[in-house]
Amino acid sequence: MTSDQSSSLNSFEQTTGQPVTYINPELTPTENAKPGRHVHLQFGYGPMPVTTTGTSTANNKTIFFFDIDNCLYHKSTRIFEMMQVKIHDYFKHNLKLSDEEATHLHMDYYKTYGLALEGLVRNHQVDALDYNSQVDDALDLHAVLRYDKPLREVLLHIKNSGKFDYFWLVTNAYRNHALRVLSFLGIGDLFDGLTYCDYARAPIVCKPMVGYFERVFELTRLSDTDLKRQWFVDDSALNVRAAFDLGVGYVIHYVEDPADLAQLKKKSDFEKYYGGGSGEEGRRIFILTDFQDLPHLVNRV
Numbered sequence: 001m002t003s004d005q006s007s008s009l010n011s012f013e014q015t016t017g018q019p020v021t022y023i024n025p026e027l028t029p030t031e032n033a034k035p036g037r038h039v040h041l042q043f044g045y046g047p048m049p050v051t052t053t054g055t056s057t058a059n060n061k062t063i064f065f066f067d068i069d070n071c072l073y074h075k076s077t078r079i080f081e082m083m084q085v086k087i088h089d090y091f092k093h094n095l096k097l098s099d100e101e102a103t104h105l106h107m108d109y110y111k112t113y114g115l116a117l118e119g120l121v122r123n124h125q126v127d128a129l130d131y132n133s134q135v136d137d138a139l140d141l142h143a144v145l146r147y148d149k150p151l152r153e154v155l156l157h158i159k160n161s162g163k164f165d166y167f168w169l170v171t172n173a174y175r176n177h178a179l180r181v182l183s184f185l186g187i188g189d190l191f192d193g194l195t196y197c198d199y200a201r202a203p204i205v206c207k208p209m210v211g212y213f214e215r216v217f218e219l220t221r222l223s224d225t226d227l228k229r230q231w232f233v234d235d236s237a238l239n240v241r242a243a244f245d246l247g248v249g250y251v252i253h254y255v256e257d258p259a260d261l262a263q264l265k266k267k268s269d270f271e272k273y274y275g276g277g278s279g280e281e282g283r284r285i286f287i288l289t290d291f292q293d294l295p296h297l298v299n300r301v
């Protein structure tokens with residue numbers, strides 16, 4: 001059992017900032033020997049430590065915040081679709097529904113609450129962590145996520161640029177899923193901390209809720225005036241807008257699919273968010289269509 005799995009499933013407030021180490025038992029010793037397979041987060045799930053002077057570990061620090069799912073790996077892995085199948089099965093077997101009823105209720109809860117899980121917890125007293133173990137943790141990620149050397153090199157390139165003090169992950173998944181993804185991709189040694197969506201909390205607070213971002217900034221000890229120096233990349237239009245509206249200075253929307261980009265450009269507020277010029281100090285959300293171009297974007301801005 002890893003140090004993470006053996007720790008109790010506490011709520012957000014009880015995170016300690018202690019380092020988190022995770023060795024994926026699904027990987028063979030040979031696979032685990034490659035750089036980045038072992039996950040090590042020096043500040044764990046936060047908060048970042050406070051120095052004796054009462055300030056955070058670095059004054060005027062700059063953090064690069066990274067989303068994980070469909071951002072650090074390609075949508076073509078179809079992990080989202082795999083997850084939909086697991087959720088369907090969960091509805092069907094745990095609530096004893098037909099396929100048709102399961103589909104209907106799943107969609108109903110998704111539309112009503114934004115997360116199917118929220119509907120299950122509210123209306124069926126489902127244990128959110130049991131759901132997580134049967135849905136996210138049950139995904140066969142080993143079959144679809146490969147060791148990603150080019151991704152590793154992109155992240156290392158940015159890390160070695162000296163432009164950033166810390167790399168921090170922000171995910172809507174629960175922490176187990178995040179740690180597994182990092183180990184499969186081979187990037188577990190490149191981040192300082194992780195903020196996850198705590199399914200054990202009710203109501204569930206996730207991106208793009210303001211409360212989620214506020215929690216992230218609290219855990220990384222950033223004040224409102226620090227936000228303009230921070231960087232954030234995510235594949236969700238809602239999430240990047242939320243971060244932008246909160247004042248994060250460098251927000252990057254990763255749009256992998258040209259069809260999604262075409263749709264985005266049709267939105268009535270596209271100019272407002274992505275056009276620049278009219279915004280405060282010409283701020284705008286940057287669009288990234290190929291993750292390999294991230295170092296270039298970082299250098300250009």
Ligand SMILES: [Mg+2]
Pocket residue numbers: 067068069070071234235236
């Ligand atoms: Mg994502």
